[in-house]
Amino acid sequence: MRVLKRSPWLTGLALMLAFVALAGTRARADVTTDVAGSIVIFPKVIADGTRDTLIQITNTSNLQRTVHCLYVNASGACQFNPGVQCQVASDCPDFATANEQCELIWLEENFSIVLTRQQPTIWRVSTGRRVDPTDPANGQCEDIPGAPTLQDCPGIDPGQIIPPVQPFRGELKCFETDESEAPFAANSLKGEAIIETLGSNQISIYNSINIQGTDNNDGNLALELDNTEYNACPLRLEVVHHSSGATDPVTSNLDPSACEGAGCPVRTEITLIPCTQLFENQIGAQVTANIFVFDEFEFPISVFPTVDCWFNQDVANINGGIAFTRGSTFVKTEIQSQSGRRCIAGPVLNQQGCTTDADCGGAAAGGVCGPASGLLAVVEEFHETNATQGLDPTQFFGTAAVDVHMIPGRRGFCRVGGPTAVCDEDADCQSGGLCRSNGVACTSSAECVASSGLPQDFCDICLMDVIQVPDLNLP
Amino acid sequence: MWPQGRFLLVLEGMRGSANRPVGTNLFPADPAQRPQPQILSAKPLGNGSTEVCDTGPAPQGGGVPGISPPDFRVGQDVTDALRDLMCRFSVHSSSSTACTLNRFGDFGFVGSGTQTQFCFQVPQTVEFPAGDTVLAAQLTDTAGNLGPRKEIVIRVLP
Numbered sequence: 001m002r003v004l005k006r007s008p009w010l011t012g013l014a015l016m017l018a019f020v021a022l023a024g025t026r027a028r029a030d031v032t033t034d035v036a037g038s039i040v041i042f043p044k045v046i047a048d049g050t051r052d053t054l055i056q057i058t059n060t061s062n063l064q065r066t067v068h069c070l071y072v073n074a075s076g077a078c079q080f081n082p083g084v085q086c087q088v089a090s091d092c093p094d095f096a097t098a099n100e101q102c103e104l105i106w107l108e109e110n111f112s113i114v115l116t117r118q119q120p121t122i123w124r125v126s127t128g129r130r131v132d133p134t135d136p137a138n139g140q141c142e143d144i145p146g147a148p149t150l151q152d153c154p155g156i157d158p159g160q161i162i163p164p165v166q167p168f169r170g171e172l173k174c175f176e177t178d179e180s181e182a183p184f185a186a187n188s189l190k191g192e193a194i195i196e197t198l199g200s201n202q203i204s205i206y207n208s209i210n211i212q213g214t215d216n217n218d219g220n221l222a223l224e225l226d227n228t229e230y231n232a233c234p235l236r237l238e239v240v241h242h243s244s245g246a247t248d249p250v251t252s253n254l255d256p257s258a259c260e261g262a263g264c265p266v267r268t269e270i271t272l273i274p275c276t277q278l279f280e281n282q283i284g285a286q287v288t289a290n291i292f293v294f295d296e297f298e299f300p301i302s303v304f305p306t307v308d309c310w311f312n313q314d315v316a317n318i319n320g321g322i323a324f325t326r327g328s329t330f331v332k333t334e335i336q337s338q339s340g341r342r343c344i345a346g347p348v349l350n351q352q353g354c355t356t357d358a359d360c361g362g363a364a365a366g367g368v369c370g371p372a373s374g375l376l377a378v379v380e381e382f383h384e385t386n387a388t389q390g391l392d393p394t395q396f397f398g399t400a401a402v403d404v405h406m407i408p409g410r411r412g413f414c415r416v417g418g419p420t421a422v423c424d425e426d427a428d429c430q431s432g433g434l435c436r437s438n439g440v441a442c443t444s445s446a447e448c449v450a451s452s453g454l455p456q457d458f459c460d461i462c463l464m465d466v467i468q469v470p471d472l473n474l475p
Numbered sequence: 476m477w478p479q480g481r482f483l484l485v486l487e488g489m490r491g492s493a494n495r496p497v498g499t500n501l502f503p504a505d506p507a508q509r510p511q512p513q514i515l516s517a518k519p520l521g522n523g524s525t526e527v528c529d530t531g532p533a534p535q536g537g538g539v540p541g542i543s544p545p546d547f548r549v550g551q552d553v554t555d556a557l558r559d560l561m562c563r564f565s566v567h568s569s570s571s572t573a574c575t576l577n578r579f580g581d582f583g584f585v586g587s588g589t590q591t592q593f594c595f596q597v598p599q600t601v602e603f604p605a606g607d608t609v610l611a612a613q614l615t616d617t618a619g620n621l622g623p624r625k626e627i628v629i630r631v632l633p
Contacts, residue, residue, distance in 0.1 A: 016487040016586045017514075017612045017627045062582055063483075063565060063574045063596055117565075117572070178598030179563075181532040184481060186596070219481060219599050 030212045030231050031376075033403040036060045037210030038185035039175040039223060039230060039467070042193045043378045044206075044271040044312065044401070045071070047126040048085065048167035054194040055172060056122045057208075059115035061188035066177045067158075068112050070279065070469065071125075074170040074310030076104040085167055087312055106284050106309040109165070110470065112181065113158035121158045125172075127151040128163035170310050171273050173467070175223060176213075183223055183469075185213020185230065195380070197399060204401035206378050218445045222436070222458035225275055225374070225465040226412060227425035232464050233275035233374030234406035237335040241379055241402065242266035243295060244316040246329045248383050251397065258385040264397070267382040270318070272311040272335065275465035276344060276373035280456045284309030285373035285465075286350040288338040291318065295328035304338075307375065335404075337372045341413070344370040344463075345436065363439025370463035371412055377404050412464035416441075423462035433461035481597050485575060486512055486564070487589040488614040488622065495616035497591040502528065502562040509554050510561040511617075512593050515545035517609040520560075521601040527555050528562040536600040545611035547624070563601070567592040605633040 031037075045053045059065045078084040078092035079101045086092050086102035094100035115121060123129035124141060130150045141153040149163050174191070178184045191208030213230045225232050242248070245265045252259040276285035286308050293301045293315075303319040305311065315322045315333075322331075343351040343360035346367025354360050360367030383398040414421035414429035423429050432441060435448035435457055442448050442459035449457050456468045488497040498511025506527070521538020529537040539560045542553055567573050570584045574594035577583030584592055597603065608629045614622040 016485075016589065017610065017625050018485045018487075018585055061574070062567060062572050063594060178481060178596060179530060179532070180536055180598040180600035182481075182599035184598075217481075 030408070031234050031406050032210050032212070033207040033406075035210060035212070036187050036190045038183075038187050038189065038213035038217075039173065039211040040189045040191045040208040041174075041211070041273070041376060042172040042191065042206075042208050043273045043376055044195065044380065045125055045172045045193060046169050046195055047124075047164070048075070048169055049198070051195055051197050053125040054122060054196065055125060055191065056120060056194070057113070057115070057174060057189060057191040058120040059118060059188055060190055061186060062117045063186070063188075064117060065115045065186065065188055066112060066179055066181065067115060067174050067189065068177050068181065068183075068469070069110060069172060069174040071109045071164040071168065071172055072170045072277070072279075072284075072310065073105060073107045073109070073164055073168050074284075075167050076102040076169075079103055085169070087169075088317075090317070104308065104310075106282060107165070108279050108282075108470065109162065111160065111162050112177075113161065115158055116156060119156065119158070121155070122153060123161045124151055125168060126163055126166060129153050129157060129161040131157045131160050133157075169312065173277075175467075175469075178219070182219035183217060183221065184219060185215070185217045187212050193401075195399070195401065202399045204380050204399045206380075206401035206403050209376050209378075209403075209406075218458075220445050220449055220458060221280075221456040221469045221471070222445060223467040223469065224445075224458060225467070226462050227464070228427070228462065232408075232410045232412070232424075233376065235336065235374075235409040235411075236407040237375060237377050237404045238332065238407060239335075239377070239379050239402060239404040240330055240332050241268045241315075241381060243328050243331040244268060244314075244322055248397075249329060251383060251385060258387065258397075260386060262386050264383065264385050267384070268315045269380045269382070270311075270313060270315060270333070270335075270377060271380070272307050272375050272377050274307055274309070274337075274373035275376060276467070277309075278345070278466075278468045279470050280468045283349065285344060287342075287373045287375065288352075289375060290336045290338060291322070292334045292336075293322050294332045294334075296330060297328060299328075335375060335377060337375045340372070341369050342372050344368050344373070357434075357439065363434055366437055366439075368415070368436065368460065368463070370415070370460075374410055374465050376406075378402070379404060410464065412462045415460040415463050426461040429461045433459045436460050436466075481599060481602055483574065484514075484595045484597055484610075485585060486514060486593040486612055486614075487584055487586045487591070488512070489586075489588045489590045491616060491620065491622055493616055493618060493620045495618045495620060498615045498617050498619075499566045499568070499591060499593075501564055501566065501593075502558060506558070507551065507554060509557050511615045512561060512564070512612070513547065513557050513614070514560055514610055514612045515542045515547060515553065515556060516560065517541055517543045517545045517611075518604055520597075520603060520608075521599075525555065525559075527559045529559070530563055531600075533600055536598075538601050545609060545626075547611070547613065560595075561593075564593045564595045567594060603629050603631050605631045 092100040274285040347361035354369035445458040524537025
């Protein structure tokens with residue numbers, strides 16, 4: 001009989017050591033609402049006393065993820081009536097008589113959260129979420145006695161989530177970081193926003209817009225949406241919705257009496273945000289949106305509103321209104337940012353029609369002549385009946401949010417190479433780039449951060465969009 | 476080769492001839508004790524801080540000291556370096572909860588016979604330096620039996 005002598009030091013544990021790409025793939029032009037990404041954007045977030053928003057964010061990976069979030073408050077107040085919220089001057093009561101203007105702010109507030117493997121989390125924007133290890137595993141978010149601005153929610157708290165300054169109307173943007181809070185791309189985040197109309201049973205839900213990152217993330221505070229570090233913003237947005245004031249065919253069919261007289265009109269609001277946002281300088285890109293609307297009879301209408309930081313308008317009010325007289329119930333809307341160049345940074349920011357950096361104050365002064373910012377959007381519809389019209393404006397028969405289709409194909413300009421050098425990604429620009437802050441020649445953002453000492457500096461090679469986030473020195 | 480010093484570092488193992496499970500204790504309570512999965516770096520990672528398990532963002536968070544050659548010799552400096560690096564890993568004991576994806580895009584271990592996986596998302600504070608860095612790894616089973624020593628060279632492009 002054979003005896004096997006076994007040495008405890010030769011047990012032969014099999015072992016494999018490997019390193020793996022973070023994002024796994026180098027996807028391109030994938031800005032989606034149904035695939036996880038590294039930047040998640042909620043274009044429409046409201047907490048203004050009339051409406052509130054629940055935010056859900058989920059880690060879809062099997063590793064713990066750190067996430068940094070920015071609330072961007074774009075509330076406006078009327079010049080002579082500061083208690084009145086506005087988005088455009090015509091919202092203000094003294095606009096017609098005294099040319100009262102709407103004074104918009106654009107202010108970001110940031111916080112970080114940590115999500116365990118596959119963890120979903122939720123919070124209410126108006127209250128945030130307090131860290132409390134004694135939270136039960138189930139139940140609902142509850143107010144905290146003595147601290148009305150905070151709520152306790154069940155489950156593992158992802159961190160202290162601050163409520164933003166209110167009234168809040170704007171967007172929420174979150175991006176993945178590594179544990180040292182340097183941005184990176186593992187494409188593991190998804191989210192949903194639930195806008196509720198307080199005092200009613202009406203909610204509107206939409207998916208977050210998710211921008212996927214690539215393996216080329218340099219970890220600095222400039223998130224470049226250029227198909228090289230993160231995927232580029234879409235070329236065009238498309239959505240089908242009720243035409244302004246059209247009668248809701250479903251409600252009128254279900255209960256014709258509900259629509260007799262005043263009818264059951266549907267109102268549509270479009271929310272647009274620019275892809276480029278320079279938080280460090282408190283600048284949201286200005287861009288002209290080209291909006292083309294087609295009715296069921298192929299009849300087009302076009303309007304060209306200016307988008308400043310955050311744009312939220314009823315389609316009936318955009319540049320005088322998008323209204324069809326032929327009775328079309330549904331319309332198809334296409335939204336695209338303006339073509340051509342404008343000054344996207346520097347001393348003469350937002351000037352249109354530039355051809356070189358010199359037109360924007362010069363590269364050494366940070367002047368950049370580049371493509372106008374891309375756009376992202378969400379659409380919300382408000383359905384009314386005889387019973388709700390003319391009553392409390394919050395009492396809608398129904399509300400619904402819609403994610404828009406995002407058509408890829410946005411192209412940029414090579415920063416070096418003249419006005420005709422178009423590009424899809426950095427590799428298309430063989431002459432390298434220039435540092436955003438001072439125009440020094442560069443091939444990588446690390447060179448720019450080293451030369452300027454600015455953590456948000458980066459190397460502009462294929463000019464598209466960028467989110468420059470502020471220093472992440474959290475309170 | 477890799478264009479930057481941040482990536483996902485993965486260590487996988489399976490039962491050896493003793494037929495004991497792979498040990499998963501990443502940070503024993505006794506500071507003199509070594510973790511069961513063990514990885515040493517020949518070069519300092521990040522700022523090479525000697526503080527053990529200084530995770531999180533800088534300035535509190537720091538790197539991992541290098542041990543050259545990475546030979547797992549006896550010594551508290553080696554034990555500290557092992558504890559400093561391994562406390563940052565997570566344990567994945569089934570393929571469906573792996574930190575990696577298989578060729579179909581589903582969660583799955585890298586190796587076909589893997590029973591336990593250890594993963595570390597290398598952050599900026601533990602960034603690998605430009606050039607070549609040798610990592611040495613070995614596993615112990617739950618009875619303390621030591622497995623074979625393996626090495627990998629991580630080459631970060633400047």
